[in-house]
Amino acid sequence: MAAPPKTPARQPQPAEGEETEPRSRLGWFLGWIMVPGLVLALIVGSGAYVGANHPESWVTRAVLWLAGLFA
Numbered sequence: 729m730a731a732p733p734k735t736p737a738r739q740p741q742p743a744e745g746e747e748t749e750p751r752s753r754l755g756w757f758l759g760w761i762m763v764p765g766l767v768l769a770l771i772v773g774s775g776a777y778v779g780a781n782h783p784e785s786w787v788t789r790a791v792l793w794l795a796g797l798f799a
Contacts (some may be wrong), residue, residue: 751759779788 775791777790778785782788
């Protein structure tokens with residue numbers, strides 16, 4: 729007895745709202761490099777600003793105390 733011919737497996741259809749194409753390189757670069765880099769630069773920059781212009785503030789003393797724990 730001959731086996732019936734195999735039918736190709738059906739590809740699952742993407743659900744509504746899912747991307748069907750991969751993200752572009754520019755989108756990847758913006759999402760994984762530029763945005764996190766900008767956030768980190770803002771945090772470091774604001775910390776440098778506060779440390780330089782307000783050396784007696786509670787934020788500066790707290791950071792110096794925390795850094796002293798590991799130094």
